[in-house]
Amino acid sequence: MRTIHVIGIGAGDPDQLTLQAVRALRATDVFFVPDKGEVKTDLVRSRRDLLETHLARGTYRIVEARDPERDREAGGTAYAPAVRDWRGARADVYERLIAEELGEDESGAFLVWGDPALYDSTLGILEEILERGEVAFAYDVVPGISSVSALVARHRTGLNRVARPVQITTGRRLAEGFPEGVDDVVVMLDAHQAFRRYADQDIDIYWGAHLGTPDEILASGPIAEAGPRIERLRAEARERKGWIMDTYLLRRNPGDG
Template sequence: MRKILIIGMGAGNPDYMTVQAIDALNKVDVFFIPDKGTEKAALRKLRTDICARFIKTKAHRFVEMPVPKRAEDFFDYKSNVADWHAEIETNYARLLREALGENECAGFLVWGDPAIYDSTLRIIEKIRTRDEIEFDYQVIPGISAVQALAARHRVPLNRIGESIHITTGRKLAGGYPADADSVVVMLDGEQAFQKLAGEFEIYWGAYVGTDEEVLVSGQLPDVANEIAAIRAERRKRNGWIMDSYLIRRPEK
């Protein structure tokens, strides 16, 4: 039977690879590597560098997976994502049939942790439930950007007796969650933090754990423009950016 290992590779630093993840790497015959174009070449290189560093005993090969672009013009966000995932699902299913032998093991190296803001698990499970390809899969957790961000800023995510709310910039643009204390924001391409009214403190980081890492923290009115400028410059320089932030009202 075909096997699939969905491996969390951490937030960008190869040192974030867990022992369990390294053991999993050494069981893989075929690594499926997302192909998102030249601007994301650095993300592909990180995956291949991790394999070169940690795989010691297992012969393996790489197969590139074309990743379709999500439509930029749409009326319904969830429908747009569903259509995009359906295209990815078709590509994954084809590769599992054509590039993975009956008794081989495939590896998907997922940025951060596969269970946090990633759709690989959903897509693989949909393929499995169609019963067109027989396989089993296992999930290997990784160090997420959420964990790495807090560690690099040396702050706990929660405050005593309070909750942690993880959301997106798209949701934050609708207003700060009324019942939330600490809010972790991911995928904020529009920098929704700039539109918040009131007093907030922010802990922001991009490329956390890598040589490109940049961290900014402070009172939101004092650092919002600095974060926006750094974000724009780094995205232009590298062609991509992965950033996240913790934001909350000052403790009374």
């Protein structure tokens, strides 16, 4: 039976690749690499560089396929259907790649930024393909260093405080309100900088963009002070690259909220 490895490759620093991930790379015949278009060609190049660093030439194949576009303007009740449609389109692409590009006795791999279990769709898409019943395969998962772990490490702070919970959420959810009963909140997938609505509260922000790469940017401090600087840095970084990957930790100080 075909085998698929879902390999977490870290937040961007090639040194964050684990020994388990390297072993999985070396056990792979075909690497499936989504092409997200001209603006994000450096993401494809980074994956290729990673493979060239750890694998001997001629021991593997790379198959690129254009990643379906998602409707990023959809909001409100249209958001969930837009995501479902996008995942379905991605499942169509992945199913074709596995069926047509992977031999019955070969192993393939998807290289996932960060950790495959945290805000990534690959595992869900593979399950959808298996449920369709058109192509059979086994798969395993290699965990990776997430952007969350990289963020707090670069800021030299903990993810949570003693005996206190921490919550991971999205910018869309944060815009609806600060989570109840939690003072430490990690925010991912925030295209609209939802932290700005909390500038009048005693909350510190630890922000990072393009973590682990030569383009890495860090900023921290009270939102009221650091927020405007983050907005400027984020806009400049997006202008340079055409896209941005960032995440941040919000830490509400005692007595506020």
